Amino acid sequence: MHDRHFQELSAGRGKRERTRSALLDAAVSVVAEKGMDGAKITDITTAAGMANGTFYNHFNDKDEILRTAAYGIAFEVSRQIDAEMEEIEDAAARVVTATSRFIAILAAAPDWAAVLLDGADHLPEMRKDLYKYLRGDIERGVAQGKFDVEVNTFLLDQVVALVAVAVRARLRGKPDPSLTPQVCESILRLLGMSPARARKACSHIASPR
Amino acid sequence: MHDRHFQELSAGRGKRERTRSALLDAAVSVVAEKGMDGAKITDITTAAGMANGTFYNHFNDKDEILRTAAYGIAFEVSRQIDAEMEEIEDAAARVVTATSRFIAILAAAPDWAAVLLDGADHLPEMRKDLYKYLRGDIERGVAQGKFDVEVNTFLLDQVVALVAVAVRARLRGKPDPSLTPQVCESILRLLGMSPARARKACSHIASPR
DNA sequence: TCCATAAATGAGAGTATTCTCATATTTGAG
Protein backbone atom coordinates (compact mmCIF):
# COMPACT_ATOMS: atom_id res chain seq x y z
CA MET A 1 0.00 0.00 0.00
CA HIS A 2 3.02 2.27 0.20
CA ASP A 3 6.08 2.82 -1.94
CA ARG A 4 8.25 2.46 1.13
CA HIS A 5 6.46 -0.48 2.70
CA PHE A 6 9.51 -2.50 3.67
CA GLN A 7 11.41 0.53 4.89
CA GLU A 8 8.51 1.43 7.14
CA LEU A 9 8.48 -2.03 8.63
CA SER A 10 12.16 -1.70 9.49
CA ALA A 11 12.20 1.91 10.64
CA GLY A 12 14.13 2.19 13.90
CA ARG A 13 15.77 -1.19 13.49
CA GLY A 14 19.48 -1.53 12.78
CA LYS A 15 21.16 -0.28 9.66
CA ARG A 16 21.34 -3.77 8.23
CA GLU A 17 17.56 -4.12 8.22
CA ARG A 18 17.03 -0.69 6.84
CA THR A 19 19.32 -1.23 3.88
CA ARG A 20 17.77 -4.60 3.20
CA SER A 21 14.33 -3.04 3.19
CA ALA A 22 15.42 -0.26 0.88
CA LEU A 23 16.56 -2.93 -1.56
CA LEU A 24 13.23 -4.72 -1.29
CA ASP A 25 11.30 -1.54 -1.99
CA ALA A 26 13.57 -0.80 -4.93
CA ALA A 27 13.06 -4.33 -6.25
CA VAL A 28 9.31 -3.84 -6.18
CA SER A 29 9.46 -0.68 -8.25
CA VAL A 30 11.89 -2.20 -10.74
CA VAL A 31 9.73 -5.30 -11.17
CA ALA A 32 6.70 -3.09 -11.70
CA GLU A 33 8.54 -1.34 -14.50
CA LYS A 34 10.38 -4.19 -16.19
CA GLY A 35 8.88 -7.43 -14.93
CA MET A 36 10.68 -10.10 -12.97
CA ASP A 37 12.63 -11.38 -15.94
CA GLY A 38 13.66 -7.92 -17.03
CA ALA A 39 14.78 -6.77 -13.58
CA LYS A 40 18.57 -6.72 -13.24
CA ILE A 41 20.56 -6.55 -10.01
CA THR A 42 22.04 -3.23 -11.04
CA ASP A 43 18.59 -1.80 -11.74
CA ILE A 44 17.64 -2.61 -8.19
CA THR A 45 20.74 -1.18 -6.51
CA THR A 46 20.55 1.92 -8.70
CA ALA A 47 16.90 2.42 -7.79
CA ALA A 48 17.89 2.09 -4.15
CA GLY A 49 20.73 4.59 -4.61
CA MET A 50 23.37 2.05 -3.65
CA ALA A 51 26.45 0.44 -5.05
CA ASN A 52 26.04 -2.79 -6.91
CA GLY A 53 28.05 -4.82 -4.42
CA THR A 54 25.71 -3.90 -1.58
CA PHE A 55 23.11 -6.22 -3.01
CA TYR A 56 25.23 -9.24 -2.21
CA ASN A 57 25.57 -8.26 1.43
CA HIS A 58 21.86 -8.94 1.76
CA PHE A 59 20.70 -11.43 -0.85
CA ASN A 60 22.30 -14.31 -2.68
CA ASP A 61 20.63 -13.72 -5.99
CA LYS A 62 17.77 -12.08 -7.80
CA ASP A 63 15.38 -14.91 -7.09
CA GLU A 64 15.84 -14.53 -3.38
CA ILE A 65 15.04 -10.84 -3.24
CA LEU A 66 12.08 -11.17 -5.61
CA ARG A 67 10.65 -14.04 -3.66
CA THR A 68 11.08 -12.15 -0.40
CA ALA A 69 9.44 -9.05 -1.82
CA ALA A 70 6.52 -10.94 -3.33
CA TYR A 71 5.82 -12.87 -0.13
CA GLY A 72 6.06 -9.71 1.93
CA ILE A 73 3.48 -8.00 -0.22
CA ALA A 74 1.19 -11.01 -0.37
CA PHE A 75 1.34 -11.24 3.40
CA GLU A 76 0.47 -7.60 3.89
CA VAL A 77 -2.44 -7.67 1.45
CA SER A 78 -3.86 -10.86 2.96
CA ARG A 79 -3.49 -9.51 6.46
CA GLN A 80 -5.30 -6.33 5.59
CA ILE A 81 -8.19 -7.98 3.77
CA ASP A 82 -8.53 -10.62 6.45
CA ALA A 83 -8.83 -7.95 9.11
CA GLU A 84 -11.46 -6.05 7.14
CA MET A 85 -13.60 -9.16 6.79
CA GLU A 86 -13.52 -10.30 10.37
CA GLU A 87 -17.19 -9.73 11.07
CA ILE A 88 -18.68 -10.90 7.74
CA GLU A 89 -20.49 -14.22 8.10
CA ASP A 90 -22.19 -14.72 4.77
CA ALA A 91 -19.90 -16.61 2.41
CA ALA A 92 -21.04 -14.83 -0.74
CA ALA A 93 -20.47 -11.50 0.96
CA ARG A 94 -17.02 -12.66 2.05
CA VAL A 95 -16.03 -13.66 -1.46
CA VAL A 96 -17.34 -10.43 -2.91
CA THR A 97 -15.66 -8.32 -0.27
CA ALA A 98 -12.33 -10.08 -0.54
CA THR A 99 -12.36 -9.79 -4.31
CA SER A 100 -13.36 -6.17 -4.46
CA ARG A 101 -10.98 -5.14 -1.70
CA PHE A 102 -8.16 -7.05 -3.36
CA ILE A 103 -8.78 -5.23 -6.63
CA ALA A 104 -9.12 -1.87 -4.90
CA ILE A 105 -5.92 -2.29 -2.91
CA LEU A 106 -3.91 -3.27 -5.97
CA ALA A 107 -5.45 -0.53 -8.07
CA ALA A 108 -4.15 1.93 -5.49
CA ALA A 109 -0.73 0.26 -5.50
CA PRO A 110 0.04 -0.74 -9.08
CA ASP A 111 3.60 -1.70 -8.21
CA TRP A 112 2.29 -4.30 -5.82
CA ALA A 113 -0.12 -5.57 -8.42
CA ALA A 114 2.70 -6.08 -10.89
CA VAL A 115 4.73 -8.00 -8.33
CA LEU A 116 1.84 -10.22 -7.30
CA LEU A 117 0.75 -10.98 -10.86
CA ASP A 118 4.28 -11.71 -11.98
CA GLY A 119 4.91 -13.64 -8.76
CA ALA A 120 1.84 -15.79 -9.22
CA ASP A 121 3.40 -17.03 -12.46
CA HIS A 122 6.97 -17.41 -11.27
CA LEU A 123 6.47 -18.53 -7.69
CA PRO A 124 3.93 -21.35 -7.65
CA GLU A 125 4.15 -21.80 -3.89
CA MET A 126 2.85 -18.28 -3.42
CA ARG A 127 -0.53 -19.19 -4.82
CA LYS A 128 -0.97 -21.92 -2.24
CA ASP A 129 -0.92 -19.48 0.65
CA LEU A 130 -3.70 -17.49 -0.91
CA TYR A 131 -5.71 -20.67 -1.37
CA LYS A 132 -6.05 -21.27 2.35
CA TYR A 133 -8.16 -18.16 2.79
CA LEU A 134 -10.18 -18.71 -0.33
CA ARG A 135 -10.86 -22.37 0.30
CA GLY A 136 -12.25 -21.56 3.72
CA ASP A 137 -14.73 -19.06 2.37
CA ILE A 138 -15.88 -21.29 -0.45
CA GLU A 139 -16.36 -24.26 1.84
CA ARG A 140 -18.33 -22.02 4.12
CA GLY A 141 -20.56 -21.11 1.19
CA VAL A 142 -21.14 -24.75 0.35
CA ALA A 143 -22.02 -25.44 3.98
CA GLN A 144 -24.42 -22.49 3.96
CA GLY A 145 -26.09 -23.93 0.87
CA LYS A 146 -25.21 -20.88 -1.20
CA PHE A 147 -22.55 -22.39 -3.44
CA ASP A 148 -22.87 -25.52 -5.49
CA VAL A 149 -19.38 -26.78 -6.32
CA GLU A 150 -16.85 -29.41 -5.51
CA VAL A 151 -14.07 -27.56 -3.72
CA ASN A 152 -10.75 -28.63 -5.19
CA THR A 153 -7.51 -27.01 -6.27
CA PHE A 154 -8.65 -26.72 -9.83
CA LEU A 155 -11.66 -24.69 -8.74
CA LEU A 156 -9.46 -22.39 -6.69
CA ASP A 157 -7.18 -21.98 -9.70
CA GLN A 158 -10.16 -20.85 -11.73
CA VAL A 159 -11.32 -18.32 -9.17
CA VAL A 160 -7.85 -16.89 -8.76
CA ALA A 161 -7.49 -16.65 -12.52
CA LEU A 162 -10.64 -14.55 -12.72
CA VAL A 163 -9.37 -12.22 -10.02
CA ALA A 164 -6.05 -11.92 -11.84
CA VAL A 165 -7.84 -11.00 -15.06
CA ALA A 166 -9.68 -8.26 -13.24
CA VAL A 167 -6.53 -6.86 -11.68
CA ARG A 168 -4.78 -6.84 -15.04
CA ALA A 169 -7.72 -5.10 -16.68
CA ARG A 170 -7.83 -2.56 -13.87
CA LEU A 171 -4.15 -1.78 -14.32
CA ARG A 172 -4.35 -1.50 -18.05
CA GLY A 173 -7.26 0.79 -18.68
CA LYS A 174 -8.78 3.77 -16.98
CA PRO A 175 -10.84 2.90 -13.89
CA ASP A 176 -14.13 1.26 -14.91
CA PRO A 177 -16.56 1.13 -11.97
CA SER A 178 -18.39 -1.84 -13.48
CA LEU A 179 -15.29 -4.01 -13.58
CA THR A 180 -15.29 -5.16 -9.98
CA PRO A 181 -19.01 -6.01 -9.85
CA GLN A 182 -18.63 -7.84 -13.14
CA VAL A 183 -15.87 -10.11 -11.95
CA CYS A 184 -17.56 -10.70 -8.58
CA GLU A 185 -20.66 -11.76 -10.41
CA SER A 186 -18.62 -14.08 -12.58
CA ILE A 187 -17.05 -15.67 -9.54
CA LEU A 188 -20.36 -16.23 -7.82
CA ARG A 189 -21.80 -17.76 -10.97
CA LEU A 190 -18.78 -19.99 -11.18
CA LEU A 191 -19.43 -21.07 -7.62
CA GLY A 192 -22.94 -22.12 -8.55
CA MET A 193 -25.13 -19.17 -7.65
CA SER A 194 -27.84 -18.30 -10.14
CA PRO A 195 -27.20 -15.23 -12.28
CA ALA A 196 -29.98 -13.40 -10.47
CA ARG A 197 -28.65 -14.09 -6.99
CA ALA A 198 -25.10 -13.38 -8.09
CA ARG A 199 -26.13 -10.02 -9.41
CA LYS A 200 -27.95 -9.16 -6.22
CA ALA A 201 -24.97 -10.12 -4.08
CA CYS A 202 -22.74 -7.77 -6.09
CA SER A 203 -25.10 -4.86 -6.48
CA HIS A 204 -23.99 -3.07 -3.34
CA ILE A 205 -20.30 -2.81 -4.24
CA ALA A 206 -19.00 0.72 -4.05
CA SER A 207 -16.84 1.45 -7.06
CA PRO A 208 -13.27 1.69 -5.74
CA ARG A 209 -12.11 5.30 -5.28
CA MET B 1 0.06 -31.49 -33.40
CA HIS B 2 3.46 -32.71 -34.52
CA ASP B 3 7.00 -32.10 -33.36
CA ARG B 4 7.96 -31.27 -36.92
CA HIS B 5 4.93 -29.19 -37.81
CA PHE B 6 6.76 -26.39 -39.60
CA GLN B 7 9.10 -28.75 -41.40
CA GLU B 8 6.13 -30.66 -42.69
CA LEU B 9 4.56 -27.52 -44.04
CA SER B 10 7.72 -26.73 -45.96
CA ALA B 11 8.58 -30.23 -47.16
CA GLY B 12 9.46 -30.13 -50.83
CA ARG B 13 9.98 -26.37 -50.85
CA GLY B 14 13.43 -24.89 -51.27
CA LYS B 15 16.23 -25.32 -48.80
CA ARG B 16 15.69 -21.85 -47.42
CA GLU B 17 12.16 -22.67 -46.30
CA ARG B 18 13.19 -26.00 -44.88
CA THR B 19 15.93 -24.55 -42.72
CA ARG B 20 13.67 -21.78 -41.55
CA SER B 21 11.07 -24.35 -40.55
CA ALA B 22 13.62 -26.47 -38.73
CA LEU B 23 14.51 -23.40 -36.68
CA LEU B 24 10.84 -22.76 -35.91
CA ASP B 25 10.34 -26.33 -34.73
CA ALA B 26 13.47 -26.09 -32.63
CA ALA B 27 12.25 -22.83 -31.12
CA VAL B 28 9.02 -24.49 -30.09
CA SER B 29 10.77 -27.25 -28.23
CA VAL B 30 13.18 -24.85 -26.54
CA VAL B 31 10.36 -22.58 -25.41
CA ALA B 32 8.52 -25.61 -24.05
CA GLU B 33 11.55 -26.45 -21.96
CA LYS B 34 12.76 -23.03 -20.83
CA GLY B 35 9.99 -20.56 -21.54
CA MET B 36 10.17 -17.59 -23.88
CA ASP B 37 12.37 -15.55 -21.60
CA GLY B 38 14.73 -18.42 -20.95
CA ALA B 39 15.12 -19.40 -24.59
CA LYS B 40 18.45 -18.24 -26.05
CA ILE B 41 19.38 -18.04 -29.72
CA THR B 42 22.09 -20.63 -29.24
CA ASP B 43 19.65 -23.03 -27.59
CA ILE B 44 17.50 -22.84 -30.68
CA THR B 45 20.27 -23.35 -33.23
CA THR B 46 21.74 -26.18 -31.15
CA ALA B 47 18.35 -27.87 -30.95
CA ALA B 48 18.08 -27.54 -34.72
CA GLY B 49 21.57 -28.96 -35.17
CA MET B 50 22.87 -25.80 -36.80
CA ALA B 51 25.51 -23.18 -36.34
CA ASN B 52 24.66 -20.12 -34.38
CA GLY B 53 25.07 -17.77 -37.34
CA THR B 54 22.44 -19.60 -39.36
CA PHE B 55 19.78 -18.10 -37.17
CA TYR B 56 20.49 -14.64 -38.52
CA ASN B 57 20.04 -15.74 -42.11
CA HIS B 58 16.37 -16.31 -41.29
CA PHE B 59 15.28 -14.11 -38.42
CA ASN B 60 16.33 -10.74 -37.09
CA ASP B 61 15.97 -11.57 -33.43
CA LYS B 62 14.42 -13.88 -30.88
CA ASP B 63 11.18 -11.99 -30.79
CA GLU B 64 10.64 -12.50 -34.47
CA ILE B 65 11.08 -16.26 -34.43
CA LEU B 66 8.98 -16.69 -31.30
CA ARG B 67 6.20 -14.57 -32.67
CA THR B 68 6.25 -16.46 -35.94
CA ALA B 69 6.17 -19.82 -34.17
CA ALA B 70 3.40 -18.83 -31.80
CA TYR B 71 1.22 -17.44 -34.57
CA GLY B 72 1.82 -20.51 -36.70
CA ILE B 73 0.68 -22.79 -33.93
CA ALA B 74 -2.29 -20.65 -33.01
CA PHE B 75 -3.34 -20.62 -36.63
CA GLU B 76 -3.11 -24.39 -36.97
CA VAL B 77 -5.05 -25.06 -33.77
CA SER B 78 -7.76 -22.55 -34.67
CA ARG B 79 -8.05 -23.94 -38.17
CA GLN B 80 -8.43 -27.47 -36.90
CA ILE B 81 -11.02 -26.67 -34.24
CA ASP B 82 -12.93 -24.42 -36.58
CA ALA B 83 -13.18 -27.21 -39.14
CA GLU B 84 -14.36 -29.70 -36.55
CA MET B 85 -17.16 -27.39 -35.44
CA GLU B 86 -18.50 -26.45 -38.84
CA GLU B 87 -21.84 -28.17 -38.45
CA ILE B 88 -22.57 -27.38 -34.79
CA GLU B 89 -25.34 -24.83 -34.44
CA ASP B 90 -26.05 -24.71 -30.72
CA ALA B 91 -23.89 -22.06 -29.07
CA ALA B 92 -23.42 -23.96 -25.81
CA ALA B 93 -22.36 -27.03 -27.74
CA ARG B 94 -19.93 -24.90 -29.76
CA VAL B 95 -18.33 -23.43 -26.66
CA VAL B 96 -18.07 -26.84 -25.03
CA THR B 97 -16.66 -28.46 -28.14
CA ALA B 98 -14.14 -25.73 -28.80
CA THR B 99 -12.96 -25.81 -25.20
CA SER B 100 -12.64 -29.55 -24.91
CA ARG B 101 -11.00 -29.94 -28.31
CA PHE B 102 -8.59 -27.15 -27.46
CA ILE B 103 -7.60 -28.86 -24.25
CA ALA B 104 -7.33 -32.26 -25.93
CA ILE B 105 -5.16 -30.96 -28.76
CA LEU B 106 -2.79 -29.20 -26.40
CA ALA B 107 -2.65 -32.18 -24.06
CA ALA B 108 -1.45 -34.25 -26.99
CA ALA B 109 1.10 -31.58 -27.91
CA PRO B 110 2.51 -30.17 -24.68
CA ASP B 111 5.15 -28.17 -26.53
CA TRP B 112 2.43 -26.31 -28.35
CA ALA B 113 0.63 -25.70 -25.11
CA ALA B 114 3.71 -24.13 -23.58
CA VAL B 115 4.18 -21.84 -26.55
CA LEU B 116 0.56 -20.73 -26.60
CA LEU B 117 0.38 -20.14 -22.86
CA ASP B 118 3.64 -18.23 -22.85
CA GLY B 119 2.62 -16.44 -26.04
CA ALA B 120 -0.69 -15.33 -24.59
CA ASP B 121 1.28 -13.44 -21.94
CA HIS B 122 4.02 -12.04 -24.14
CA LEU B 123 2.15 -11.38 -27.38
CA PRO B 124 -1.02 -9.48 -26.53
CA GLU B 125 -2.09 -9.25 -30.19
CA MET B 126 -2.28 -13.04 -30.34
CA ARG B 127 -5.15 -13.10 -27.87
CA LYS B 128 -7.16 -10.77 -30.05
CA ASP B 129 -7.21 -13.25 -32.91
CA LEU B 130 -8.61 -15.92 -30.66
CA TYR B 131 -11.26 -13.52 -29.48
CA LYS B 132 -12.86 -13.26 -32.90
CA TYR B 133 -13.90 -16.91 -32.84
CA LEU B 134 -14.97 -16.85 -29.25
CA ARG B 135 -16.94 -13.65 -29.44
CA GLY B 136 -18.96 -15.02 -32.34
CA ASP B 137 -20.00 -18.11 -30.43
CA ILE B 138 -20.91 -16.21 -27.30
CA GLU B 139 -22.95 -13.65 -29.21
CA ARG B 140 -24.71 -16.52 -30.90
CA GLY B 141 -25.56 -17.94 -27.51
CA VAL B 142 -26.98 -14.64 -26.34
CA ALA B 143 -29.06 -14.44 -29.52
CA GLN B 144 -30.28 -17.98 -28.92
CA GLY B 145 -31.33 -16.99 -25.41
CA LYS B 146 -28.96 -19.50 -23.86
CA PHE B 147 -26.40 -17.12 -22.43
CA ASP B 148 -27.04 -14.15 -20.22
CA VAL B 149 -24.07 -11.83 -20.39
CA GLU B 150 -22.86 -8.57 -21.79
CA VAL B 151 -20.29 -9.53 -24.41
CA ASN B 152 -17.22 -7.36 -23.93
CA THR B 153 -13.46 -7.82 -23.93
CA PHE B 154 -13.34 -8.28 -20.21
CA LEU B 155 -15.74 -11.22 -20.47
CA LEU B 156 -13.61 -12.81 -23.19
CA ASP B 157 -10.55 -12.32 -21.02
CA GLN B 158 -12.28 -14.23 -18.26
CA VAL B 159 -13.29 -17.14 -20.47
CA VAL B 160 -9.82 -17.40 -21.96
CA ALA B 161 -8.31 -17.31 -18.49
CA LEU B 162 -10.42 -20.31 -17.46
CA VAL B 163 -9.35 -22.25 -20.52
CA ALA B 164 -5.73 -21.39 -19.79
CA VAL B 165 -6.08 -22.63 -16.24
CA ALA B 166 -7.41 -25.92 -17.55
CA VAL B 167 -4.59 -26.34 -20.02
CA ARG B 168 -2.03 -25.60 -17.35
CA ALA B 169 -3.62 -28.09 -14.98
CA ARG B 170 -3.75 -30.68 -17.73
CA LEU B 171 -0.05 -30.22 -18.44
CA ARG B 172 0.96 -30.32 -14.82
CA GLY B 173 -0.73 -33.40 -13.46
CA LYS B 174 -1.67 -36.77 -14.74
CA PRO B 175 -4.71 -36.79 -17.04
CA ASP B 176 -7.90 -36.23 -15.04
CA PRO B 177 -10.99 -37.05 -17.11
CA SER B 178 -13.14 -34.75 -15.01
CA LEU B 179 -11.01 -31.70 -15.73
CA THR B 180 -12.44 -30.81 -19.12
CA PRO B 181 -16.09 -31.20 -18.12
CA GLN B 182 -15.36 -29.17 -15.00
CA VAL B 183 -13.96 -26.21 -16.86
CA CYS B 184 -16.65 -26.37 -19.54
CA GLU B 185 -19.26 -26.24 -16.82
CA SER B 186 -17.52 -23.28 -15.25
CA ILE B 187 -17.49 -21.44 -18.54
CA LEU B 188 -21.17 -22.04 -19.19
CA ARG B 189 -22.01 -20.91 -15.68
CA LEU B 190 -19.93 -17.81 -16.27
CA LEU B 191 -21.93 -17.17 -19.43
CA GLY B 192 -25.13 -17.25 -17.44
CA MET B 193 -26.45 -20.77 -17.80
CA SER B 194 -27.90 -22.31 -14.67
CA PRO B 195 -25.70 -24.94 -12.94
CA ALA B 196 -28.17 -27.65 -13.95
CA ARG B 197 -28.21 -26.73 -17.65
CA ALA B 198 -24.47 -26.23 -17.66
CA ARG B 199 -23.96 -29.68 -16.26
CA LYS B 200 -26.26 -31.22 -18.80
CA ALA B 201 -24.49 -29.48 -21.68
CA CYS B 202 -21.16 -30.90 -20.52
CA SER B 203 -22.24 -34.40 -19.60
CA HIS B 204 -21.57 -35.90 -23.01
CA ILE B 205 -17.90 -34.90 -23.24
CA ALA B 206 -15.66 -37.84 -23.95
CA SER B 207 -12.63 -37.66 -21.69
CA PRO B 208 -9.70 -36.84 -23.98
CA ARG B 209 -7.69 -39.94 -24.92
C1' DT C 1 28.46 -32.10 -65.01
C1' DC C 2 29.48 -27.22 -64.12
C1' DC C 3 29.27 -23.05 -61.80
C1' DA C 4 26.96 -18.83 -60.26
C1' DT C 5 24.36 -18.10 -56.48
C1' DA C 6 22.40 -19.09 -52.11
C1' DA C 7 23.02 -20.72 -47.69
C1' DA C 8 25.61 -22.31 -43.67
C1' DT C 9 29.45 -21.85 -40.77
C1' DG C 10 31.81 -20.55 -36.45
C1' DA C 11 35.36 -17.59 -34.64
C1' DG C 12 35.37 -13.54 -32.39
C1' DA C 13 34.01 -8.64 -31.43
C1' DG C 14 30.70 -6.24 -28.84
C1' DT C 15 27.64 -5.85 -25.05
C1' DA C 16 25.27 -6.98 -20.86
C1' DT C 17 25.07 -9.02 -16.41
C1' DT C 18 26.52 -11.39 -12.37
C1' DC C 19 29.37 -11.85 -8.63
C1' DT C 20 33.89 -11.17 -5.81
C1' DC C 21 36.89 -8.88 -2.94
C1' DA C 22 40.29 -5.57 -1.22
C1' DT C 23 39.45 -1.17 0.48
C1' DA C 24 36.85 2.76 2.43
C1' DT C 25 33.29 4.26 5.27
C1' DT C 26 29.95 4.11 8.88
C1' DT C 27 27.99 2.55 13.04
C1' DG C 28 27.01 2.28 17.75
C1' DA C 29 28.65 0.17 22.20
C1' DG C 30 31.52 1.40 25.81
Next chain:
DNA sequence: CTCAAATATGAGAATACTCTCATTTATGGA
Protein backbone atom coordinates in the same frame (compact mmCIF):
# COMPACT_ATOMS: atom_id res chain seq x y z
C1' DC D 1 34.91 10.39 21.72
C1' DT D 2 37.15 6.09 20.26
C1' DC D 3 37.63 2.03 17.91
C1' DA D 4 36.53 -2.65 16.63
C1' DA D 5 33.09 -4.57 14.08
C1' DA D 6 29.76 -4.12 10.63
C1' DT D 7 28.55 -2.41 6.33
C1' DA D 8 29.04 -0.19 1.83
C1' DT D 9 31.76 0.57 -2.17
C1' DG D 10 32.99 -0.01 -7.04
C1' DA D 11 36.60 -1.75 -10.02
C1' DG D 12 37.15 -5.62 -12.52
C1' DA D 13 37.15 -10.74 -13.30
C1' DA D 14 34.12 -14.12 -14.90
C1' DT D 15 30.38 -15.47 -17.48
C1' DA D 16 26.56 -15.27 -20.78
C1' DC D 17 24.49 -13.82 -24.82
C1' DT D 18 23.91 -11.37 -29.26
C1' DC D 19 25.19 -10.36 -33.64
C1' DT D 20 28.67 -9.82 -37.71
C1' DC D 21 31.26 -11.31 -41.46
C1' DA D 22 34.91 -13.49 -44.18
C1' DT D 23 35.02 -18.00 -45.51
C1' DT D 24 33.36 -22.63 -46.72
C1' DT D 25 29.90 -25.58 -48.40
C1' DA D 26 25.72 -26.84 -50.79
C1' DT D 27 22.17 -26.13 -54.20
C1' DG D 28 19.80 -26.54 -58.40
C1' DG D 29 19.28 -24.56 -63.16
C1' DA D 30 21.56 -24.74 -67.68
